[in-house]
Amino acid sequence: MNLKPETLSKIDEVITHYPTKRSATLPLLHLIQEDVGHLPPDTSEWVAAKLELQPINVLEVITFYPMFRQKPIGRRHIKVCRTLSCALLGGYKTCAAFEKEFHTHLGEVSPDGEVTVDFVECLASCGTAPVVMIDDELHEKVDCAKAKQLSDQIKAEAKKR
Amino acid sequence: MIAPAKPDLVTVNIDGQEIAVPKGTNVIEAARLVNVDVPHYCYHPKLSVVGNCRMCLIEMGMPAVDPATKAPIMDPATGKQKINWIPRPQIGCGTNVSPGLHVKTTSPMVKDAREGVMEFLLINHPLDCPICDQAGECKLQEQATGYGRGYSRFVEQKNVKPKRTQLGPRVTLDDERCILCSRCIRFSKEIAQDDVLGFVDRGSYSTLTCYPGKKLENNYSLNTVDICPVGALTSTDFRFKMRVWFLKQTNAIDTESSVGANTLVWSREGTIYRITPRRNDEVNDTWLADSARVLYKAVKAADRLAATETIEVLVARAAALFKSTPGAIAVVGSARSTVEEQFFTRHLATALKASAQLVSRVGQGDKLLISADRNPNVRGALVTGLIKTLPAQQLTDLAAQIDAGKIKVVVAINEDLAAAGLTAAQLAKVSIVYLGAHANATSAAAKVVFPTLTVFEKSGTYVNQQFRIQKTLKAVPAAAGATDDLVVLAQLVAAAGGAALPAELGLLWKVIAAEVPALATMTFANLPETGLVLDATPYAALPFVEGETLHYKPAQPAVAAATA
Numbered sequence: 001m002n003l004k005p006e007t008l009s010k011i012d013e014v015i016t017h018y019p020t021k022r023s024a025t026l027p028l029l030h031l032i033q034e035d036v037g038h039l040p041p042d043t044s045e046w047v048a049a050k051l052e053l054q055p056i057n058v059l060e061v062i063t064f065y066p067m068f069r070q071k072p073i074g075r076r077h078i079k080v081c082r083t084l085s086c087a088l089l090g091g092y093k094t095c096a097a098f099e100k101e102f103h104t105h106l107g108e109v110s111p112d113g114e115v116t117v118d119f120v121e122c123l124a125s126c127g128t129a130p131v132v133m134i135d136d137e138l139h140e141k142v143d144c145a146k147a148k149q150l151s152d153q154i155k156a157e158a159k160k161r
Numbered sequence: 162m163i164a165p166a167k168p169d170l171v172t173v174n175i176d177g178q179e180i181a182v183p184k185g186t187n188v189i190e191a192a193r194l195v196n197v198d199v200p201h202y203c204y205h206p207k208l209s210v211v212g213n214c215r216m217c218l219i220e221m222g223m224p225a226v227d228p229a230t231k232a233p234i235m236d237p238a239t240g241k242q243k244i245n246w247i248p249r250p251q252i253g254c255g256t257n258v259s260p261g262l263h264v265k266t267t268s269p270m271v272k273d274a275r276e277g278v279m280e281f282l283l284i285n286h287p288l289d290c291p292i293c294d295q296a297g298e299c300k301l302q303e304q305a306t307g308y309g310r311g312y313s314r315f316v317e318q319k320n321v322k323p324k325r326t327q328l329g330p331r332v333t334l335d336d337e338r339c340i341l342c343s344r345c346i347r348f349s350k351e352i353a354q355d356d357v358l359g360f361v362d363r364g365s366y367s368t369l370t371c372y373p374g375k376k377l378e379n380n381y382s383l384n385t386v387d388i389c390p391v392g393a394l395t396s397t398d399f400r401f402k403m404r405v406w407f408l409k410q411t412n413a414i415d416t417e418s419s420v421g422a423n424t425l426v427w428s429r430e431g432t433i434y435r436i437t438p439r440r441n442d443e444v445n446d447t448w449l450a451d452s453a454r455v456l457y458k459a460v461k462a463a464d465r466l467a468a469t470e471t472i473e474v475l476v477a478r479a480a481a482l483f484k485s486t487p488g489a490i491a492v493v494g495s496a497r498s499t500v501e502e503q504f505f506t507r508h509l510a511t512a513l514k515a516s517a518q519l520v521s522r523v524g525q526g527d528k529l530l531i532s533a534d535r536n537p538n539v540r541g542a543l544v545t546g547l548i549k550t551l552p553a554q555q556l557t558d559l560a561a562q563i564d565a566g567k568i569k570v571v572v573a574i575n576e577d578l579a580a581a582g583l584t585a586a587q588l589a590k591v592s593i594v595y596l597g598a599h600a601n602a603t604s605a606a607a608k609v610v611f612p613t614l615t616v617f618e619k620s621g622t623y624v625n626q627q628f629r630i631q632k633t634l635k636a637v638p639a640a641a642g643a644t645d646d647l648v649v650l651a652q653l654v655a656a657a658g659g660a661a662l663p664a665e666l667g668l669l670w671k672v673i674a675a676e677v678p679a680l681a682t683m684t685f686a687n688l689p690e691t692g693l694v695l696d697a698t699p700y701a702a703l704p705f706v707e708g709e710t711l712h713y714k715p716a717q718p719a720v721a722a723a724t725a
Contacts, residue, residue, distance in 0.1 A: 044372070054350075054356040054357070054372070055372050055375075056356060056357055056358065056359035056371075056372040056375075057356070057359065059359060059361055059372060059373075060359045060360055060361060060363070063361040063362045063363065064362075064363040064364070
């Protein structure tokens with residue numbers, strides 16, 4: 001595990017918030033995922049050693065939550081809602097548009113390494129369906145045209161780097 | 162001795178039967194006491210309660226009292242106190258008894274609940290029974306018959322999961338059959354202290370797995386197979402070998418250490434197929450070490466000895482040796498022999514005017530079911546008077562006497578003298594009479610060899626580290642060319658000029674009871690299945706090697722007590 005010093009200090013701090021070390025499993029996994037982008041294979045062992053658990057105890061938690069990623073993703077994470085309202089108003093088309101724009105498939109890293117497109121469940125903005133979250137930013141009423149516009153924006157930013 | 166305090170008893174009513182049970186008993190155990198079966202999967206009496214299978218749902222109620230005055234509310238129809246039944250089922254395993262608790266295990270609500278749970282459990286369970294090793298001893302099979310709805314409404318596709326994962330060197334996992342009771346996980350964590358199992362991908366695809374890169378390879382891994390209520394965890398050794406309903410079960414004792422774990426030997430037509438634990442809450446609970454389960458392989462081992470001559474010829478030859486060298490004979494008995502054999506060994510030593518010695522075997526105790534003393538019956542030799550002090554690991558005295566020419570004949574019973582420190586030259590200097598089941602350096606050097614039986618081919622008793630005398634029974638007939646140790650020993654005693662002793666256990670125990678004060682009230686037939694604890698006080702000063710194991714705490718060493 002190659003974590004940033006500030007992540008390590010946050011980890012040591014967050015453990016003190018709980019009466020038993022085991023309770024800090026989830027916050028630790030979040031911190032590691034924020035730092036690394038995903039949870040590398042040695043996470044279970046590292047966290048287990050940190051919290052005086054057995055690696056299997058941590059692996060059980062990691063595999064339970066779909067939001068913990070065990071594989072690397074692209075630079076940005078495009079999360080397209082597919083729950084009822086968004087699905088009815090074209091969430092699937094929006095998703096297909098993103099996939100086409102970045103020449104990628106669901107759950108994979110795009111060839112340019114810029115994005116990973118994923119379906120997610122309700123993002124709690126049903127009134128403005130279909131909605132898409134790109135990293136922590138919510139985009140409302142994302143039809144195919146807006147999906148293209150957002151994709152172009154990402155590509156433009158990528159070119160600047 | 163201080164009498165143990167009476168546990169607080171609580172009276173409960175199960176299906177109309179009143180019973181007083183100790184405080185802290187759960188409903189499943191209380192119901193067991195009135196012969197009411199509460200079906201369950203995840204609950205195991207020796208593991209923590211998790212309540213995740215929901216099979217043990219029961220209906221429960223408490224006697225009604227007036228909330229204000231706490232006065233009992235009577236039911237005018239029956240004249241008894243009214244029962245407030247909880248309108249939802251409760252789990253029996255997680256419900257501890259409380260005074261006046263009423264339980265229904267056969268009400269329509271309970272029946273419905275069980276049918277519902279069974280239906281969900283069977284949804285993803287493969288119809289493997291015809292090829293499944295667990296068939297015949299499968300809780301899912303039994304309880305589907307007893308408490309299920311009898312037909313399936315499931316028309317969808319069943320989940321596909323890994324079918325033959327090697328969890329470790331001895332355990333194979335079929336994930337599709339797993340009903341996620343978590344007994345194996347709790348066993349590994351709580352009893353074996355080797356927390357490597359867990360559920361990953363929890364949800365519709367929950368999968369039991371071992372942590373990647375680790376193995377379920379502790380010496381207690383096969384207990385997970387025993388406690389698995391379905392055919393998910395199977396023994397790699399026993400897999401696909403034999404249908405369990407064809408097998409005969411024989412009570413036996415694990416002879417690998419002085420713990421004396423109780424076992425069941427499963428055999429058919431003279432062949433042993435497996436060994437499983439037998440519950441004894443004072444000795445091994447419901448557990449057994451993996452190493453104890455392969456001991457049966459000694460029965461059909463390639464190095465089994467077989468006689469080429471009749472026993473009469475062999476006895477005559479031994480008798481000639483005894484006569485030729487009076488006073489220069491040594492007897493090496495064994496702490497692996499049964500109490501009865503040790504009793505005979507003592508008689509043989511007396512008749513030959515020889516001193517008897519044993520060989521000690523010491524290893525590392527695992528604090529669970531393998532103690533440091535790897536002999537199962539050192540205490541038996543003490544009780545029968547064969548030895549007065551604890552045996553040594555090496556026969557140095559005997560070696561010196563052989564070198565000095567004082568010993569000409571050695572009778573070795575089940576002990577390899579070479580392993581006990583005698584050199585090949587020393588073995589060559591003496592005439593050896595050997596009794597044993599397997600070939601070794603001693604049998605090779607012996608003048609007379611009596612092929613005898615393994616523990617699975619004979620009945621007898623062992624005294625374990627708690628001074629608990631326990632019996633083991635004959636599971637399979639004697640191998641061709643081998644004779645019962647007792648028959649051989651009885652004839653040797655007679656040949657040595659000793660008293661005639663019966664080799665039949667029922668008759669023999671009358672002799673033992675008469676001669677051994679500690680066993681005066683015992684007979685072989687009336688020895689309880691869980692054993693009988695003998696008085697250990699005469700041996701309190703002996704420095705036994707055992708450390709702490711399950712249900713055994715060594716007495717404080719006298720030295721430590723003196724310095725304190």
